[in-house]
Amino acid sequence: MNRHHQLSLPLIFPLKRFVAAAVLVSFLSLFGLSSFASAAAEELPAPPQLEAPSAILMDAGTGQVLYQLNADEARPPASMAKMMSEYLVSMAVKQGKLNWDDKVTIGENAAKQIGSRILLAQGDQHTIRDLYIALAVYSANDATVQLAEEVAGSEEEFAKLMNQTAVELGMTNSHFINSTGLDRADMPEKYQPTSIDGETTMSARDAAILGYRIVKDDPEFLETSKLQEHKFRERDKTPMKNWNWMLGTNKDNPTLRKFAYEGVDGLKTGHTSRAGQNFTGTALRNGTRLIAVVMGVGGKTEDGKRFLETAKLFDYGFKSFEKKTIVEAKASVPEYETLKVKKGKATSVPVVTATDLTVLVPKGAVVEPVVQEVKPVEDPLVAPIAQGDKVGTVTYKYKDPSTQEEKTITIDLIASEEVSKGSWWRLLLRAIGNFFSSLFQGIVDLF
Incomplete structure (x- = not known):
């Protein structure tokens, strides 16, 4: 060559x-x-790199977790504990135990509070609503304590109610000793709890669960939590400023513009030297609401680092996930298209799903639900059955694409057709037919 x-x-x-x-x-x-x-060739989105020891991101519509980092670690929440106080005060109003327009007299415990406060003096009178706004917007410790006493008689009894409610809501890593989240040493000595040990702690997951319940059970709260400022007394020279610098409306505020995030309208900040910088935020964009929690972020309050870290979570959720319907509404369930019926014109009824099953998934991910169980309300069903009646449930199992955890969800099954009650003659003939059919089968089985 x-x-x-x-x-x-x-x-x-x-x-x-x-x-x-x-x-x-x-x-x-x-x-x-x-x-x-x-x-x-496109890879699934990478999770955010956070400068926080504990965090979580949740879909506020379903409670689905999209991201978690040491989410079950119990940490001091500081004023994020006030979310539970807000929840209980609102529930007390809904139950008729309190009225927003009720005027209450400020007591000694409230007047002696330190930290963020609106300088309530013992003997002052204010409405439940005004104190609630001071709690939600300015995180006022004095207003929070007074509301706690109005609900439960004393702050210590209120803390017990907080702990009881936490158990009911499924918050497994939370413990409350007061209504504010202040450390025990910062409480007036006379009012420190004697029947509750330890300090207040809460995990990022529990904070998200509490935020989820607030959004579900008390959506009106967001009308208060999104207020940029509020004048507590007419004579006050300056209004209370909202500690939540991420509010979307702060885009027009030259000082806070860099922290403003479109769609943010709640929920609660928290800071002490022991807790660090904490924040539970919620944002709504294009019909999807997310809840993000960061805990123990370092730095000073004025740095706003907790908001910058929260923005990373929101960016990840809104940009990297999409809603996907993995089970359609009014769809039949393979191998369970009908359920048995007795005493009807027909011996079975066609059934379909009552609602769809929609989850947030990373863009490009595939979710394949598997039928785990179909359960009729009674077996067999009894005619008459109207079209649209709930006749059972179907439970699906699937792997969460973001956490790789096995999930189950149950949705209702409804009748897609009517089954009227059979006449006595039809039922008699059917019974005779069934008798001879079983008799014949018995004879066959002998051979």
Whole structure:
């Protein structure tokens, strides 16, 4: 082989690969598959890199967890504990135990509070609503304590109610000793709890669960938590400023613009030297509401770092996930298209799902639910059955694509057709037919 051939031979193989690639691209373009090829190469979104020891991101519609970091670690929540106080005060109003317009007299415990407060003096009178706004917007410790005493008679009894409610809501890593989240040493000595040990702690997951319950059970709270400022007394020179700098409306505030995040309208900040910088936030965009929690963020309050870390979580949720319906409403369940019926014109009724099953999934991820159980309300069903009646439930099992945890969810099954009650003559003939059918089968089985 001459020198010319020795030099040119290695070039043949790259040339062949180039030609093959060109043909493949042309083929994909011809059939409209170029976008498929690029999508297939695209990786699932990477989780955020947070400068926080504990955090969680949750879908406020379903409670689905999209991201978690040491989410079950019990930590001092500081004023984030006031979310429970807000929840209990609102529930007391809904139950008729309190009225928003009730005027209450400020007691000694409230007047002696330190930290964030609106300088309530013992003997002052204010409405439940005014104190509640001071709690929600300015995180006022004095207003919070007075509301706690109005609900439960004393702050210590209120703390017991907080702990009881935490258990009921499924908050497994929370413990409350007061209504404010202040450390025991910062409480007036006379009013420190004697029947509750320890300090107040809460996990990021529990904070998200509490935020989820507030949004579900008390959505009106967001009308208060999104207030940028509020003047507590007419004579006050300056209004109370909301500690939540992430409020979307702060985009027009030159000082807070860099922290403002579109769609944020709650929920609660918290800070002490022991707790660090904490925040439970919620944001609504394009019909999807998320709840994000960061705990123990370092730095000073004025740095606003907790809000910057929360923004990373919201960005991850809104940009990297999409809603996907994995079970359609009014769809039949394979192998369970009908359920048995007795005393009806028909012996079975076709059934379909009452609602759809929609989850947030990372863009590009696939979720395949599997039927775990179908359970009729009674077996067999008894006619008459009207179209749309609930006749049972179906439980699906699927793997959460973001946490890889096995999940189950149950939705109702409804009748897609009516089954009227059979006449006595029809039922008699059916019974006779069934008798002879079983008799014949018994004879067959003998042989």
